[in-house]
Amino acid sequence: MSKLSWSNQTIKRQLLKKRILFKQRAILCLILAVIGLAISWLIFVKVEPVVFLLGELQPIETVERIELPQDSVIEEIYVQPGEQVQQGQELLSFDVANSFPKLKKLDDLEKSLKKENKFLQDVSNSWINNDQIEGDFDDINLSPQKIILVKNIISLLKENQTIQKKIFEDKAKLLLKIRQGEDHESDIADEIKSQQKAIIYQQKYLISIEEKLSELQTRIKVIISENENFINQIEKKKEKYQKFKKNIFLNSPISGQVKEINIQNKRLEILPDKKLIAYLFIAYQDQKLIHKNMKLKVMVNNSEQNNNFLLTGQIILIGSDILPPNDAYPFYHLPVQISLETEEMTTKEQEIFLKPGIPVKVELPSPQKKSLLEVLYRNVLW
Incomplete structure (x- = not known):
């Protein structure tokens, strides 16, 4: 009886172990399935x-820099460095009466440079001759270096024209002698060769003159370019003078703090709010x-x-x-x-x-x- 009871208990324990093992496996499989689904979801779901x-x-x-005309005359300054200013507030005033003569000087200088450029352009393009040059020198008031340069160009142009005319005439005479030589070939053959050599020499000399002329014309173009740059600078200065002619007061373009007033360099700086x-x-x-x-x-x-x-x-x-x-x-x-x-x-x-x-x-x-x-x-x- 005791052996039978012990056998039944053993069987029950084995069945219980199998049930527990089954449940453990089922839970483990469930956990792995959930983890697999979660990983798949993390991998395949796009966001x-x-x-x-x-x-x-x-x-x-930032700093607002106000450039003043270099030749402007400042009459009075109303603000000091470190002072707070509002947009439109008067900063300083100009002595406009003393600025007008300087504006006229700029006008005269600009006209003189433009007239000089036109004269030099005419010379470079061979549109002027020796008869006009003396009077134009007095009107334009060229520097001695520029006068020498222009005279050299005029001289080369004149010599160039003379040689071209001489070559043309010699060629015409040579052609005539060649036609005459058809009947008296032995008498003028040497003279024809001599004239041919003279024409070749004149042509080589003409080439050297044209090279010198080209070099001088290049120098003329450089002077014209420098004058044009100077004219552009003058026009910028005139614009500033014209601006201050209308209003003798300089008003602040922004609200902020005055950082610097440089009278020597004609510059005023404002640090904006x-x-x-x-x-x-x-x-x-x-x-x-x-x-x-x-x-x-x-x-x-x-x-x-x-x-x-x-x-x-x-x-x-x-x-x-x-x-x-x-x-x-x-x-x-x-x-x-x-x-x-x-x-x-x-x-x-x-x-x-x-x-x-x-x-x-x-x-x-x-x-x-x-x-x-x-x-x-x-x-x-x-």
Whole structure:
């Protein structure tokens, strides 16, 4: 009886072990199946990842330089370096009465240079002769070096014409003698050869004259080009004088702080009221998603008002230096600067002005879909 009872218990234990083993295998298979489905889902399911550019608002400093006419006479200065000025505020005044004679001198100098250029152009193009040259020298008031240059050109042109005329006449005489030589060949053969040699010599001399003439004409063109550059400079100066003729006061083009007043160099510098830009960072591998002048929506996190605002901005600079990972940006990244269309926001309650240090963010949808596993590895595990 005892043996039978022990046998039954043994059988029960074996059956119980089989049931437990079956359940364990079933649970293990279920876990493996779930893991396999999860991995497959991570691999095959595609999503559109969003790339974030994170940063903050920072001030940018630029200098507004106002160039004054070099020969202008300043009568009085109304501001001092470090003083705050508003747009349109009077900065200084000019002594216009003393500026008018200088404007007239510029006019006279410009007319003289234009007249000189026309005269030199006529000489270079052989449109003038010795009979005109003496009177033109008095009217144009050329320098001694230029007078010598022009006289040399006129002399070479005259000699060139004389030799060309002589060659033409000698060729005509030679042709006539050749025709006469058909009947008396032995009598004038030597004379024909002599004249041919004379014509060849004259032609070679003519070539040397033309080379010298070409060299002098090139020097004339250089002088004309230098005069034209000088005329352009004069016209720029005249524009500044004409501008200040209408208004004897110089008004500030922007609001800001006077940085420097340099009377000696005729320059005035104003530091504009600080402007803000969004200074952000983008991961190096995402730089292809952006380009210069690209317009974006910038999210501004206004913690004081506990709300966010979207502003339109435009990329003005993409850094070229790759920055190493750090605590704030644990990846290789590039700096990006974005200008904002406005620096103030209006709500129902009040008008909010932006300040440096406010966090900003830009969201960029990636054009290529990626698997969940790739996104998880890049944003969490990497």
